[in-house]
Amino acid sequence: MIHSSNERYHLKLIENGIQSSFQRIQVLKYLYECEGHANAEDIYQALHGEIPTLSRTTIYNTLNLFLEKGLVRVISIDGVEKRYDVILADHGHFKCESCEKIFNFPVEMDRIPLEGLVGFQVTEKNVYFNGLCPDCIQTKNQKGK
Amino acid sequence: MIHSSNERYHLKLIENGIQSSFQRIQVLKYLYECEGHANAEDIYQALHGEIPTLSRTTIYNTLNLFLEKGLVRVISIDGVEKRYDVILADHGHFKCESCEKIFNFPVEMDRIPLEGLVGFQVTEKNVYFNGLCPDCIQTKNQKGK
DNA sequence: TTCTCTGCAAACGCTTTGCACGGAT
């Protein structure tokens, strides 16, 4: 059901001063549904089945437009991949070194001490952790038996 | 004086199970001297004056070797650039949106609450902030007058 | 009609790969 609850995303685009289109709605919808950790290729793979004529250029155009309008931000946990995040509330990102999934976790950014940044004007805060997620820890323990 | 205090870096390489070479010493030295925020091109530009035959391939080979041996880690504040960090003690990175310089600042990672990561095993913690550095704030204020 | 979204093709920049030379062991 490709059209379910598209109205919500349609409005979100307009709210942010972005002209709505089918492709843009689908990209935004996908970003929300995957919890905002997709890269351009993920989005392309997810959508070009339903929109066979979809081009990667459109994905890139759309993501850059969203970025410019403040609808998404870029995250990059290890400097290799560029991923897009729609959830702008305070949260950190955790990347599992084994399964490579990215998890959100709440972080009260205000509790991070800023003594070292006197005189700086901070506009964005990112916290990136790496390690093993519960599933992968369990898998490893089972193998070890 | 290209050879000044190279012994220190020579030993550092051997300590980390890396066969020493002139190029590798120079790369490591540069990473320490620039406080660890260089990308491959920075290193190439800095060194190929003194080592005219130096190739970018060697820089990449060397950085990947260092990474593998745990001598450096990759940082990427905005997902666009891959930079290498040799300073492994607890610190955050601040990138100025105007002059694009990267600053270190001390962060006590242990004070970041982990309630959201129960069951996870955290091996690496990164804190990336963006904003304006004191110099650029001043420059902007002067323009505004 | 006019504007702009879309998407193909080509260009681009950074990084990796294949391979051969040369120095070190």
Place this chain on the structure above:
DNA sequence: ATCCGTGCAAAGCGTTTGCAGAGAA
């Protein structure tokens, strides 16, 4: 003689650009 570090050239990959056709306003 063997091994490994180096570096040229070419390939690879993700992203951007130029441009033309389609669709919306």
